[in-house]
Amino acid sequence: MKRTTLFDSGYQWIVFGRDPNKAENLIDTNQYMIRTANRCLLLDPGGTELFAPMLAAALHYAPVEEITDLFASHQDPDIISSLGLWDQALPEAKLHAPAIWEGFLRHFGCNRIEYVPIEDAGGTIDLGSMELELIPAHYLHSSGNFNVYDPRSKILMSGDIGAAIESHDAPMFVEDFSEHVEKMRYFHQRWMPSNRAKNDWIKRVRKLDVEMLAPQHGRIFKGDDVERFLDWFEALSVGGAVQV
Amino acid sequence: MKTNTERKKSQFVSVASIATELSDVMVVAKEISLAAANAKAIAYRAGEKARGFQPITDFINELARETIGLVNQINEQASELYETTVSEHRHEEANRQFKAVLELGSDAAYVDSLFPIAGRIEDELGEKRHQLKSQVDRLLDQLSEIMHPARAARVIAANSRIEASQAGEFLQSLLTVAESVDKAAELMYTNVQRCRSSMAMMEL
Numbered sequence A: 001m002k003r004t005t006l007f008d009s010g011y012q013w014i015v016f017g018r019d020p021n022k023a024e025n026l027i028d029t030n031q032y033m034i035r036t037a038n039r040c041l042l043l044d045p046g047g048t049e050l051f052a053p054m055l056a057a058a059l060h061y062a063p064v065e066e067i068t069d070l071f072a073s074h075q076d077p078d079i080i081s082s083l084g085l086w087d088q089a090l091p092e093a094k095l096h097a098p099a100i101w102e103g104f105l106r107h108f109g110c111n112r113i114e115y116v117p118i119e120d121a122g123g124t125i126d127l128g129s130m131e132l133e134l135i136p137a138h139y140l141h142s143s144g145n146f147n148v149y150d151p152r153s154k155i156l157m158s159g160d161i162g163a164a165i166e167s168h169d170a171p172m173f174v175e176d177f178s179e180h181v182e183k184m185r186y187f188h189q190r191w192m193p194s195n196r197a198k199n200d201w202i203k204r205v206r207k208l209d210v211e212m213l214a215p216q217h218g219r220i221f222k223g224d225d226v227e228r229f230l231d232w233f234e235a236l237s238v239g240g241a242v243q244v
Numbered sequence B: 001m002k003t004n005t006e007r008k009k010s011q012f013v014s015v016a017s018i019a020t021e022l023s024d025v026m027v028v029a030k031e032i033s034l035a036a037a038n039a040k041a042i043a044y045r046a047g048e049k050a051r052g053f054q055p056i057t058d059f060i061n062e063l064a065r066e067t068i069g070l071v072n073q074i075n076e077q078a079s080e081l082y083e084t085t086v087s088e089h090r091h092e093e094a095n096r097q098f099k100a101v102l103e104l105g106s107d108a109a110y111v112d113s114l115f116p117i118a119g120r121i122e123d124e125l126g127e128k129r130h131q132l133k134s135q136v137d138r139l140l141d142q143l144s145e146i147m148h149p150a151r152a153a154r155v156i157a158a159n160s161r162i163e164a165s166q167a168g169e170f171l172q173s174l175l176t177v178a179e180s181v182d183k184a185a186e187l188m189y190t191n192v193q194r195c196r197s198s199m200a201m202m203e204l
């Protein structure tokens, strides 16, 4: 699993992905880790198939007992079907996840980990030495869905928003935005159901100072590409499977 | 040798098939109980001629009741066993995954921190396996216990035939009763036998 440090100043943001051993027919995912002095948060830690490579990669940065928090942006299997295994590995940890998905996510196995429900309006994750904001991103694509914003590093972990279907050896960052657009278009048109939800999210995100927009699939948008993405997404009509 | 997945699959099927076989046994036990009630009514009408038949009908009824009770117990244990099978399967999967982490992360700075957890998971798997084995053994015991009423019912059916021969014009009806008890008992016997052989496959 490739490991890339996105931010390193007092604490770290690390992205894991592009697993060369991943089965062909599984969608490639990016997993994120925030490492503070004595605690770690894993964001969208991934599917069951990814558990072993993901935990092995995390152990390069922290002992298992310092992985204290998990975050699941929504209920999809590629996000968190590994929960039952994390439940074995991190019996003291907390899972921050949308309140409406609690009864569903528990089907993956969540007996020891504490489920901390995120209400629709959002909230925060307190890691002791730092605090993260939970930005509502409902219906993009999941009906209960959140982004994580870190005001210090200015990284917005955007879940499936900004996702692109890429080959497993693609670079971690967007290099040519106009070329990248075609890898995102179908996914956003087909998976995102609501233009209203999309516009609400764009409005929220425009109020934030975002240096990096980091999705769960594909490449990370940096600097001006963040604004380019917001403009592109704003102009895109979604909910494409229903012809009116 | 069977692969692990194949073995697991056949375990799940075994436990699930017990429930099916047992619900058939239950139907049969109820049939026997009905046959006993029939026999009682006929014996009552036959009066003196069927005197020897009366205690037999009570006995048949008793056997049917005992069988139903045992089936209920076995059903309960079979569903416990099913839960253990699922849980053992989960533990096995977790154990496999944690072994993979240790291998993939062998060069990771903090790989040692996983040793106690991996050890705990291995221990728990051992416990689960042990629990599964003792539950299988207990269920096998109960399945052999339920063979007793089935065997007894067949003996009674044979006795009933002898008694029926004394019953004059009621001969035919009483023979029918004896016949149905015999058939039911035989069915029960085969069902339980099938249960036992599919269970025996589960033995680790």
Ligand SMILES: [Fe+2]
Binding pocket: A074, A076, A141, A142, A160
């Ligand atoms: Fe998703």
Ligand SMILES: [Fe+2]
Binding pocket: A076, A078, A079, A159, A160, A216, A217
């Ligand atoms: Fe996804």
